[in-house]
Amino acid sequence: MKAAVIGKDGRTSAIVDSLERTGRLETPIVNLSSGKLGATTESREEAKAKLRENARKFRPDFVVIGPEEPLVEGFVNLLRDEFGIPCVGPTKELAWLEASKSYTRQLLEKHGIGGNPRFRVFTDTTGIESYLDALGHFVIKPDGLTGGKGVKVSDVHLFSLKEATDYCRELFRAGQRSILVEEKLDGEEFSLQSFSDGVDVKHMPIVQDHKRVGVGDTGPNTGGMGSYSCNDGSLPFLTSADVQMARSINADVVRALQLETGESYKGILYGGFIATADGIKLIEYNVRFGDPEALNVLSLLQTDFVDVCQGIINGTLGTIHMAFASRATVCKYLVPEQYPDNPVTNVEVDLSRLPAESQNLKIFEAAVDERDGKKFLTGSRAIAVVGISDELDEAERIAEEAAKSVTGPVYHRPDIGSRELINSKVDHMRRVRSRSSLSSALSP
Numbered sequence: 001m002k003a004a005v006i007g008k009d010g011r012t013s014a015i016v017d018s019l020e021r022t023g024r025l026e027t028p029i030v031n032l033s034s035g036k037l038g039a040t041t042e043s044r045e046e047a048k049a050k051l052r053e054n055a056r057k058f059r060p061d062f063v064v065i066g067p068e069e070p071l072v073e074g075f076v077n078l079l080r081d082e083f084g085i086p087c088v089g090p091t092k093e094l095a096w097l098e099a100s101k102s103y104t105r106q107l108l109e110k111h112g113i114g115g116n117p118r119f120r121v122f123t124d125t126t127g128i129e130s131y132l133d134a135l136g137h138f139v140i141k142p143d144g145l146t147g148g149k150g151v152k153v154s155d156v157h158l159f160s161l162k163e164a165t166d167y168c169r170e171l172f173r174a175g176q177r178s179i180l181v182e183e184k185l186d187g188e189e190f191s192l193q194s195f196s197d198g199v200d201v202k203h204m205p206i207v208q209d210h211k212r213v214g215v216g217d218t219g220p221n222t223g224g225m226g227s228y229s230c231n232d233g234s235l236p237f238l239t240s241a242d243v244q245m246a247r248s249i250n251a252d253v254v255r256a257l258q259l260e261t262g263e264s265y266k267g268i269l270y271g272g273f274i275a276t277a278d279g280i281k282l283i284e285y286n287v288r289f290g291d292p293e294a295l296n297v298l299s300l301l302q303t304d305f306v307d308v309c310q311g312i313i314n315g316t317l318g319t320i321h322m323a324f325a326s327r328a329t330v331c332k333y334l335v336p337e338q339y340p341d342n343p344v345t346n347v348e349v350d351l352s353r354l355p356a357e358s359q360n361l362k363i364f365e366a367a368v369d370e371r372d373g374k375k376f377l378t379g380s381r382a383i384a385v386v387g388i389s390d391e392l393d394e395a396e397r398i399a400e401e402a403a404k405s406v407t408g409p410v411y412h413r414p415d416i417g418s419r420e421l422i423n424s425k426v427d428h429m430r431r432v433r434s435r436s437s438l439s440s441a442l443s444p
Contacts, residue, residue, distance in 0.1 A: 198264020
């Protein structure tokens with residue numbers, strides 16, 4: 001069979017690796033995309049023209065789509081309707097789950113699905129100041145794809161009611177059609193990714209991502225500096241009830257989408273959750289693998305990935321036994337210096353000292369170009385290394401040694417996956433839960 005992918009990032013590299021590992025496909029795996037989708041109408045049309053050209057040329061049996069932009073732009077619809085090529089990824093209509101944060105909140109509310117925080121959707125500034133004041137602690141989210149930017153939090157980015165209302169006005173003046181205002185949640189975040197064929201849902205190991213650029217989760221947000229998973233498929237600060245709740249929400253959302261749209265959700269459903277004193281809450285949904293979370297889970301996948309893809313496409317996922325190795329993983333991204341605000345570009349990075357890949361180490365290239373056998377930074381997350389071991393401490397050591405072997409104007413977070421950082425998460429969650437217990441004890 002022929003398989004193809006769309007995307008150019010570490011996540012897509014991990015997808016390609018998983019496809020090639022099966023030994024059942026023509027290699028190399030073709031990439032149908034011409035790169036990351038741009039922001040203008042012209043660039044979108046150019047990307048679609050390139051997609052049509054490549055689809056005619058290569059005629060793959062199926063396509064796996066990595067990033068969100070092609071899904072939101074309807075690449076699944078185009079390949080299906082014009083070429084009869086099935087995809088692992090939802091249609092444009094179903095991708096609205098990620099494209100509109102307010103759609104997701106209202107979907108959960110309408111279908112009685114748990115996990116919603118208090119929220120309101122605003123299409124103008126009427127009543128917005130009084131709602132912000134009533135919440136006290138809040139999050140303001142532009143409604144749409146923001147690439148992890150645009151979301152502002154009280155006491156972190158906004159320090160007064162005036163600053164918050166001014167920011168909302170700024171968003172509307174910039175052309176934002178709607179804004180989501182939510183209560184600010186205290187707890188620990190985690191990612192649960194699930195395969196779905198529209199009826200059956202198969203869950204992957206839970207991962208914790210670190211988006212802040214600096215050690216100790218400080219500094220501006222990024223696309224993700226790294227992530228870790230544990231050998232039991234859960235995380236040290238989660239209970240079994242937390243895990244079950246997150247899984248139930250993912251499964252309920254797949255069913256709700258079928259009822260709402262009449263379409264089967266075929267692809268990866270990625271829930272960004274937070275464990276709080278009041279249980280599991282949903283932060284947002286993504287309609288594709290996370291990056292870096294995909295690198296953790298796909299490195300552990302033991303089931304043939306082609307079987308998984310075919311099960312998703314054919315609606316037979318329920319017949320497939322999904323197996324992941326009971327091992328821990330730590331992913332660390334090497335990023336250009338001054339990332340994310342003003343990253344260096346077009347500078348060589350030397351990978352010659354990287355250890356060879358093995359069952360304990362995976363290496364995924366992302367935002368790098370190769371010229372004359374040399375690698376050059378292109379401005380975003382460049383190289384990801386994933387340490388894999390029976391124990392988390394050893395997985396972290398493997399990843400750290402690999403990351404330190406790369407030379408050039410790059411940076412990585414040495415604390416991701418470290419015992420100190422994870423213990424701080426456990427301690428934080430213990431304090432959150434103890435406050436809840438104390439509040440319950442004091443209630444009349």
